[in-house]
Amino acid sequence: MYNPTVARLTYRAVLGRRRAAILFILPALLLAISVAVRSFNGVDDQIAANVLGGFAIAAMVPLIGVIAGTGSIAPEIDDGSIVYLLSKPVKRSSIIFTKLIVAIAVTMVFSAVPTLIAGYILNGNGQQIAIAYTVAALVASIAYSALFLLLGTVSRNAVVIGLIYALGWEAFFGTLVPGARTLSVxxxxxxxxxxxxxxxxxxSxxxxxxxxxxxxVVTVAAxxxxxxxLRVLKLAGEE
Known part of the structure; x- marks a missing residue:
C-alpha cells in the first residue's frame, strides 16, 4: 500500500519553502511561550496544563494538521499535476494511504515533539502532563490528517475551510461551547x-x-x- 515514490513527492510538496516556514512558526511560538511562562511563574502544573491544552492541542495541532493534510494532495489537484500520479500504474487507494502516512508523520513531528518539549520546560513532566498532552497530540494528528486530506480531495478551498474549522470549531467552539465539545477531535x-x-x-x-x-471511525471513514x-476522479480523455 505504501508507495515510496508517492511519499517522496508528497514530502516535497508539504515541506516546500512556504509551508515549511509556517510549520516551524507555531512550534517555535509554543516553545517561546513556555519559556516565558516558566520564567515568570516557575513550575506550576495548572499553568502547564492550560498552556498545553489551550494553545498546543486547541490551536497548534489542528492548524498544523490543516497545512499537512490539505498540502499533501490539494495543490496537486488544483494545478492538475495529480494527473501524473493517476496516469501511473499505482492504485489510487495506495496514493491516498501514502499521502495520509506523510501527512500524519509531518503533523506528529511538528506538533507532538514540540508539545513534549514544552511540557518539560513548563513543569518537568510533573503529574505526567507533558506525556499526556503529547499522546493527545499524537492521536489528534492522525484524525486531523485524515479529515484534512479528505477535505483536500473534495474542495478547491480546502485550506480556507480547514482554517475556519481549526480556528472556529476546534479552537473556539470545541473549547468553550459544552455541546460542541463532544463532536471535537x-x-x-x-x-x-x-x-x-x-x-x-x-x-474532557x-x-x-x-x-x-x-x-x-472518523479516521477510517475519512x-x-x-x-x-480519488477513484472517481477522471483523467482528461477518460470516458
Missing part, C-alpha cells in the same frame, strides 16, 4: 490525555471508550471516502 484526544495523567488538571467531556471509537473521491 480535540476533546476526543484529551480523553486519552486525561486517562494518562494530570488528575484534576486535564478534562467525552469518555475514553467513546473517544477511541470516534477517533477510529480515509476511505478520500480514496473513493
Amino acid at each position: 480535540q476533546q476526543w484526544a484529551l480523553a486519552l490525555a486525561e486517562d494518562i495523567g494530570g488528575e484534576g488538571l486535564i478534562g 467531556d467525552v469518555g475514553l471508550p467513546v473517544a477511541v471509537v470516534l477517533l477510529s 480515509t476511505w471516502y478520500a480514496g473513493q473521491k
Whole structure:
C-alpha cells in the first residue's frame, strides 16, 4: 500500500519553502511561550496544563494538521499535476494511504515533539502532563490528517475551510461551547490525555471508550471516502 515514490513527492510538496516556514512558526511560538511562562511563574502544573491544552492541542495541532493534510494532495489537484500520479500504474487507494502516512508523520513531528518539549520546560513532566498532552497530540494528528486530506480531495478551498474549522470549531467552539465539545477531535484526544495523567488538571467531556471509537471511525471513514473521491476522479480523455 505504501508507495515510496508517492511519499517522496508528497514530502516535497508539504515541506516546500512556504509551508515549511509556517510549520516551524507555531512550534517555535509554543516553545517561546513556555519559556516565558516558566520564567515568570516557575513550575506550576495548572499553568502547564492550560498552556498545553489551550494553545498546543486547541490551536497548534489542528492548524498544523490543516497545512499537512490539505498540502499533501490539494495543490496537486488544483494545478492538475495529480494527473501524473493517476496516469501511473499505482492504485489510487495506495496514493491516498501514502499521502495520509506523510501527512500524519509531518503533523506528529511538528506538533507532538514540540508539545513534549514544552511540557518539560513548563513543569518537568510533573503529574505526567507533558506525556499526556503529547499522546493527545499524537492521536489528534492522525484524525486531523485524515479529515484534512479528505477535505483536500473534495474542495478547491480546502485550506480556507480547514482554517475556519481549526480556528472556529476546534479552537473556539470545541473549547468553550459544552455541546460542541463532544463532536471535537480535540476533546476526543484529551480523553486519552486525561486517562494518562494530570488528575484534576486535564478534562474532557467525552469518555475514553467513546473517544477511541470516534477517533477510529472518523479516521477510517475519512480515509476511505478520500480514496473513493480519488477513484472517481477522471483523467482528461477518460470516458
